[in-house]
Amino acid sequence: MLSGVGPASHLSALGIHVVADLPGVGSNLKDHVVVDIGYMDKTKQSLSFLRPTSFTHSLQLIKALWQYKLTGKGPLTTNLAEAVAFIRTDDPDIFPPSEFPPETAVEDTTTGKAAPDIELFVTPVAYNEHGAGTPLGKGQYTFMLHTVLLRPNASGTIRLQSKNPADSPLIDPQYLSDQNDVKNLIRGVRLLDRVAHTNPLKDIIDPAGDNHPKLHQNLSKTSDKDLENLVRERVQTLYHPTSTARMAPLEDGGVVDPFLRVHGIPNLRIADASIFPSIVSGHTTAPVIAIGEKAADLIKNAVGGQARR
Template sequence: MDIWDYIIIGAGSAGSVLAERLSADGRARVLVVEAGGTDRRPDIRVPIGYGLTFHGKSVNWRMHSEPDPELNGRRMYWPRGKGLGGSSSINAMVYARGLPGDYEDWASAGNPGWGAADVAQVYARVERRIHADGTRTGNGPLWVSDRSPEFHPLGRHYIDAIRALGLPEGDTVTGEGAGPYCTTTRKGWRHSAADAFLRPAMKRPNLRVITGAEVLGLMLEGRRATGIRYRRGGQIMTAECRGEVILSAGAVKSPQLLQVSGIGPGDLLQRMGLPVVLDAPGVGGALQDHLAVTYTYRCEEPTLNQVMGSRKGQVMAALRYALFRDGPFSLSVNQMGGLVRSRPDLAQADMQLYFNPLSYSTVYRDKRPLLRPDPWPGFIISFNPCRPTSRGRIDIASPDPTAQPAIRPNSLSTARDLDDMVAGGRLIAQLMEAEPLRKLAVAAHGFSPVGQQDDAILADARDRAGTVYHPCGTCRMAPQEAGGVVDPTLRVHGMDRLRVVDASIFPNITSANTNAPVIMAAMRAADLILSGA
């Protein structure tokens, strides 16, 4: 039997970074175990394909939350990446670090070395910024591309409305301000964490990546991790580790694997008939996510609906992509947005905005119909509060490690989150009443916050708000006495040779999209591991 120096569970955003860094010296033997399969498929590689992977069974865990009481008992769909690159292979490719204050809060939560200045140095090593004029900043492995010259011209109305309200424009990658979103694309292809980190490293003889292998649990000797059990091709297999086992299975699967291995809330484990190796109530707790409300408007100016919604438009876009690797098929539809303040007296931005030159208001079962948009010119504008205070949980509902755990977001369970939902709706109303968007929009398609009372805006949010797929915090980095699961080196409190490295370790959710912070956290974790911390 092979014995490994490092076993990494999950080949997603964090696992890909760890695999590359920990195998770089050529001496350490590194095993990566991934439940999904290859990322070399057109629906992943071609950026517009995320409309297909959003529900694709072979690349997506396709999870659902439990009924959410404050959202009128609705169950939310939770797509999570399954395969090389994880969610970085199926997401909308928006790359944003969040605000410096996010990381100051990480450090203040008892995590030295994770402040804004610390993580900025790590981000600089991750990124290769490709600017709109073709110039580059940085020499990191991950391409972060400004494709704004190719964006649909409808976005100019959004920027004009931002200016009319006196809101700041800015670099949407590094901090506050509105503008075009940068995406993880390279020369017209998606550039996932697997593309940037894992695939170059897979040529090394000391790194092995096993796909189609679902991890069933940790092998433990007392409170020391010694390996893993996994199923592949109908067979149960084991892998032993003389060094460290690293959980990078994501904010849902990492706490689930800890719990089925006997590390979690003792009363829950006992109810499930599992031995309690370590009573750790924080495992699965502190779940945080961004909750957005989307508004759809008709307009007379052509939008991407007229391209994606016609056979001729799709053929022309496909030909353009095949010949030049540009055009709508090479882009995200999340083209404009940014972090802004809903009130000028706030200390930092509290809302993330999105402006998409495409609308798809009809619901198609198990599809995200980017290629079947509304038959009329339309656009979407939406918001999510940056730093929700509601906290949920993810807990096993069965001792079966392959069963979906119970996801309880507990959305809108605090007064502040309710106030933020109203403030976000009010901000969208102000934007839509500004002359540039007021002239653009012919009519709202469905509910609009313009002219509405606070109660109506909140009632609409309860009816329609949905996740933007940024779950985190379920193995929170904080002192044990504060309910933390991992310490500042990402070692699991009370366990030996066991770490967690993924979005589950976030002490608090970052203000924007979470993929960039996950990649940064994995790069920093690799530094800590290699330094012997």
């Protein structure tokens, strides 16, 4: 947009010379959001010591650091999200109609009957505000379960606040502006609660965490309304923003064609997460790499004279 490619009215209002009027630039912002539910671990096997809040934690961390340095093994080999599940909100085995009445049903936003709309994952440590917040308890051991909204209906925007490139853009993700997205996350949280209260996790939850304001160890009796409040309070980005220069025809708000070329600007291609027509139902790095590989092939073909487009 700073270079004059974007919605003409927005660019003109900021005094930017319009090179190409492409209304889709900066629109259709999609992202995966996540809701985290924390638990206290009575086995003290969790990795809360990675951010030490007690002398014992510090000793464990030093031991883990040495173990990793000397053997390449131990707790520091974790990728944190150690187990994942991809599921559907309309799976009757997981959400039986007897417990989930029709008014709680989630609209099908998936790409097909075998595609998921919820991801669950577990981390062997609970964290707060993306890990930047205060640890959840001094010397405590915690873990977390997480539910991810994979197919959001809501979409947001990116706009400029001025033509000065040093000014931050205005990012309005519109998270949870669509009630279907909220319903999806409520089902996800209910499932997390059920997983947590099924062994082996059930036996390791420490009742000492029952009344901790940032842990939510028992949600089975919580109403949907209260779960909605919890979802809205705890929702965070999973850092997967996409689709602000989506691949689609110009009349559908598209910015690039199927060959990654920006509509109306010869020889300018985009190869990153912004060209996703919509967000994928999984994490974004692998598809971005695939786009990069494809872009290299397209450009090689184009400059090589074969299949010049």
